[in-house]
Amino acid sequence: MLSEELNFNKINIEPALKEMNFGSWENQSWDDIDRNQLEKWCNDFVNERPPNGENLQDVYKRVTNFITSLKSKNYNKILLITHAGVIRCIHAFFNNIALDKIFNIPVGFNEIFVYNT
Numbered sequence: 001m002l003s004e005e006l007n008f009n010k011i012n013i014e015p016a017l018k019e020m021n022f023g024s025w026e027n028q029s030w031d032d033i034d035r036n037q038l039e040k041w042c043n044d045f046v047n048e049r050p051p052n053g054e055n056l057q058d059v060y061k062r063v064t065n066f067i068t069s070l071k072s073k074n075y076n077k078i079l080l081i082t083h084a085g086v087i088r089c090i091h092a093f094f095n096n097i098a099l100d101k102i103f104n105i106p107v108g109f110n111e112i113f114v115y116n117t
Contacts, residue, residue: 018086020056056099060089089102091113
């Protein structure tokens with residue numbers, strides 16, 4: 001686990017910061033997913049859900065609920081380590097970016113974002 005590698009002694013694993021749940025599509029290659037289902041989802045990933053999964057609205061809601069709850073606490077600094085989709089939701093929340101534009105937000109591997117509230 002990354003927290004062990006960084007020698008953090010206090011960590012909280014937060015389910016709200018998990019990547020999107022792709023339901024029945026989890027662990028499948030894109031080529032193995034029904035083309036019609038995949039195309040329907042790709043055309044409206046904000047509202048469409050993979051079978052038994054989440055849409056982007058679901059992810060955004062759980063992520064922003066968590067961020068809002070953090071803002072009500074008296075923390076000086078918080079380090080969040082998470083996935084690109086979750087980072088894009090956080091960035092969209094703080095910068096009022098529409099969810100259909102979320103993939104325009106560049107997130108590089110190992111990139112660090114700092115937000116001040």
